[in-house]
Amino acid sequence: MTEVKKYPEEPLKTWNKAKELRLKYFTSYAKAHETGGLRFCGSAGSLNSIQQAFGRDVFILGSEPYSAHAAFFSDFARKCQEACESRGIAHDLCGYMKNYWGGILINQFILPTHEIVPWPKADVMWTQHICCTHAKWYQYAGELEGGVPEFGIDFNCRIGHTMTDRDIDYVLEQVLEGIEWVEKVTGRKFDDELFIEASLNELAANSAWGQAYEYNQNIPAPIDEKSLYSFFPFNILCPQWAETSALFRELRDELKDRVDRGIAAVGNERFRILTDGPPQWAMLQVYRYMEKVYGAVTLGSTYTAYWGTGWDVAEDGSLIAAKIPTREEFAQLNREARLRKYIAWKLSKQEAYSVTFTGCHPRKSALMLKIMELWKLDGAIIHLNRGCEGSAMGVLENRLDIIKAGYPVLTYEGNMGDVRDFDYAGTIRKIENFFENLGLEKLIKGG
């Protein structure tokens, strides 16, 4: 058995730019106070442009991606998890939240360079509430940090393509109240011009991500899921930055070029896999194992496809990266109408909340199957995520629906934020059994 390269491979040119942006993002949050800036913290994707409108020197920490990043450093994450548990915080709570709370408790914040700096206390907690945890997360975090004011926006209405005017009004009312609240607690004014600039960047980034993502419908896929993970968080961390939309446009153009030239993410691609939800961050080598040993490439998920990305649904059900409003369309509106348009775009075109939290499996299964069809996938691997009740919601029903549609499905158990809940050897064994049952032999000996 030998490794067979069917397609040419090349490293991604935009890769280093993603690394640089990641470092800038986390460092600028940590150092915000050095230049008189403000730290806003909350769930990633909590309508970032609205927060940015309070100043260019507002730095927003999306704390799930921070905690995912922390999880990648498994020894550091372990310290955070254990600090929580020694305080009486339940083991089975959100793995991300515990990396965040734990960071406060041990007064440590980790940068992408592995440098550890003192915990950067937030000035304002501004968060969406989508699962049972989010607003509660910052409620307690604020208490742990000695009293950081919190504003929560309830997203538990119809989100996604079923969103109605009444749902948009509900979110809008909260946002308008939130703007007044931030003005009061920070003494800063909401800057409409800055909001227009930030929101146009944000929607452009979200849309460009969708355009880039569509290229993975090609065989061979120009980018694999593990590499997508290096770019995708910017969709919800800092989509309002001009650098993000520029990076995503560059990535999109690079993927187009790779498709045109037949460049593959994985040269021996022969089995295309859908995944689901956040992965076991500290154990991403599982993906490389599948690629190397079986030519099995993970290249799409409801996670990277729907979080932060806007999609329009064509008449035939196809997903097309959503069109964005022009500057003129935004500028001619008054503040309330503009915010309404922004909220409608962000929440009705993004299915992440509906597939993961409010809508559960009926909608999610349909979207998973749509990705499987359009992205020409052969099977699915579903993470039974002990560290996230939201992404675990409905997953077993999704499994049944995908099997019913004729695709093979493998599940594995883990915890996105806590490697202690993951059995590496057992998962590899399950993967081997999965492919054995599908008649997919190993490409390399002893993999």
Add this chain to the structure above:
Amino acid sequence: MSSFKNWSDNRHDYAREWKKKTGGKVLGYFCTYLPEEILYAADVLPVRIFGQHGSDIGISSAHIYDMYCPFSRSCLAEGLKGKYDYLDGVAIAQSCMHIRQAFWSWQKHLPVEYSYYIYMPHGVQSKGRYEYYRGELVEFKESLEKWLGRTISDADLDKGIDIVRKNKESMRKIWEFRKNDRPSITGLEAMEIVFSSQVTDKREHNEALEQLITELPDRKVDRETGTRLMIIGSEDDDREFTKMVEEGLSLPATFVIEDHCVGSRYFWNDFTPGEDRLASIARWYLDRPPCPSKDWPKRLRFSHIKNLIQEYKVEAAILMQQKFCDPHELDIPALKTYLDELDIPYYLIEFDVLVPAGQLKTRVEAFLETRVELV
């Protein structure tokens, strides 16, 4: 008092009999945020879907991940076993994710004539919540009208409101008797009263409550009160545990109050009538003492707990944690600090559908012996 126990013991028989007797429809609901008033207005019997303690829930494992709470898995398991085959409809007012999952799986695998999901806000302190929930109730009412083929008038709504309001007001009157130095009802009896309220026709339940209210002033309780305990917790219909603490310990104890949805949280706040009936109903549910999942950004629940502790002269608390119940787990660290500040001893117990009564007996006794100043 025996009626409440009988109804609690035989809830499925009761609902089947009710259908036979009235020819009406029965709707199963998954969380107490569901507006029962509108169902009574529509002459539909709402019954809360519960799990079954001591019963195998493995049948739900293909549908709900095992890290979801045993209550939600047990509810679905009972459905899959056919225990709720008399239901004509199911509905949920958006609550925690775990019970939502039970609803979605139920809807998929146990089809009934009618199924409805109400987007009950989680932001019960958020601006716009009243209008939003009122809008949801308008749509819920319209969908019921479509299902039943009849109009639900204001007079019907007044009828539904009266039935539910009377039920809740009566239970509050009865709870006053638990403040006595020798409480006139036990924690077990209180639990059976609320449990049966959620699974019977409230008109019949109201008659039993009225009768009890007349009896309580003269009721002699032939037992020692002992330590005055409070249950603070997740959904709790665990009668076996409650009975064990009140009747099976060598150290006497009585549950004098609780903060959970098979207890006082179900009926605590006053209903304020208004011309717009649905707006009044929406306000009533949104202003309830909140479930932890909805208690943000301000903590409204803790001050409510403090009031209950003071009013009912609580000496110690059992923190009743359904295993994997995230909203309650999220509150536990701060709640412990809060109870410490109030100087209320507490003991955290993680519950499952299977109750290891022997172990829990030892643990609760040890708690009372070591933490509570026994007189």
